[in-house]
Amino acid sequence: MAEVQQEIVVYNALTHNALTHNALTYNALTHNALTHNALTHNGLMGNPFTSEALRDPESRELLSFIVSCALPEDEKITVEVDRRSYTFVGELGLAPEWGRRNGSCGEKCQEWVSACLLSRVNYRGEHVPISLRGKNDALSSTRRERDKYEEPEATYYGNVFLKNQRRFACLAPGQTSIPRVCGPSIDDCVVDVVGKCEDVCDGPRHDGSYTNCRDREPLIELPCGTRIFPRGTDSYKASVSVFLE
Structure with a gap:
């Protein structure tokens, strides 16, 4: 397989309040005003829910990370709020279809962008480089x-665009906490830490990442390696694994 040229190293400084408590989430996303419309200037400002929500600084903080996660680095969105201009720049391109004319963000898009957002929360709001x-x-x-960022941290997944946000993480091998995201304890973390990635996900893949992660630990693991999960367990195909320097 040919070696890719671009490094996927980003800075994380998304505050947990901006993700969980801001007007963009509770006023706009729960009304589908954001996900049902294109992630463009017209899509944002043409809807009263999102245009009003963007008057809140935490909403603009969240939107900057949404755009960074969803759109590629050659795209950006500029909006005017209360006669002041704000520009949001694409970076990773996990859901480029959202930024196209008449675009929208379905379940797959929502899960990829959500996993990216969760991976970029920082408990102290500090800029720390991470490998996604x-x-x-x-x-x-x-x-x-991979050689520079070789310390596995955790894998993140869920859907923050639902009325009742789903925010999950699992611990990388050898880890017992996620201080970058959770702070001093995982008991009161912005994400629900459901266990070890090796227990709740498939993998690891060649790059150390995990896929098909579940929102709870298995009831039992059979000798053949098959894991039996409780009824009602949800699985997420989109997940982002983080590695630190």
């Missing part, structure tokens, strides 16, 4: 990146 990896062409990593 997953089963998406936009997250293909270089060998140099």
